[in-house]
Amino acid sequence: MSEPTERAALPLLELDDVAVHFGGVRAVDGVSLYLREGLIHGILGANGSGKSTLLGAVTRLNPLTRGDLRFAGRSYAGVAPHRVARLGVARTFQTVRLIDDRSVRDNVLLGLDTATRSARAGAGARVDEVMERVGIAGLGRMRPSELSYGMQRRTEIARAIVGSPRLLLLDEPTAGMNTDERDEISALLRSLQREGYTQLLVEHDVAMMVDVCDYLFAMNFGKLIAQGLPDEVVRDDGVRESYLGKQAQ
């Protein structure tokens, strides 16, 4: 077992010149970066700068126009999207995507792939454990629409982590939440980090990103324009001009 500092130095995910173009729209345009195991990484950027498309590229939902993706050192750019979860990559979406004619518990269970659901005797126990973990224990029989928005977001996080992914991608997990709910989600993400989950987070709340992330990336027009420690990135002139200045207006 390596020391945490050694583990933190290992690149878990590597993107090499990744581009995703939609016709003439260069949503992601030649991004190279890597994520270190055990850290919480964040992506800042104005609306339309390519953040969600980048997450879609990582999960193979958005086909690559060019570039390569490596997870734990192995290229997976040719792996089918439905197999990416098995590599250990899970994602939540910008808008809540729960199935309302299934119970909250069933929605969490759906985060386990079919083979695991039927083969794993402990699947039910794992679902209970994860629901407890994210603070939705006791809500399992309800329908998603009966939950508060904050609890729906927690259900999505439960569904994403139930399969014990190594990398958790979170697209605006606190969008639409009040300050207290945001603080609670920040605390949850940090506690998931202590359990070993490497995370990549897209959020517009800069204060939260600086507080919760170990490392930040900034995007503009599909390109990476800065990266580094959060305090450094938010002081970067290009980031201030392209994003933070616009936020203040």
Ligand SMILES: Nc1ncnc2c1ncn2[C@@H]1O[C@H](COP(=O)(O)OP(=O)(O)OP(=O)(O)O)[C@@H](O)[C@H]1O
């Ligand atoms: N499926 C698609 N087809 C065509 N264009 C798309 C598609 N998905 C995204 N785009 C375009 O790609 C660009 C990047 O969009 P993306 O949603 O990745 O940005 P974002 O940084 O996540 O924005 P936001 O902060 O508003 O969520 C935008 O110009 C968007 O309109």
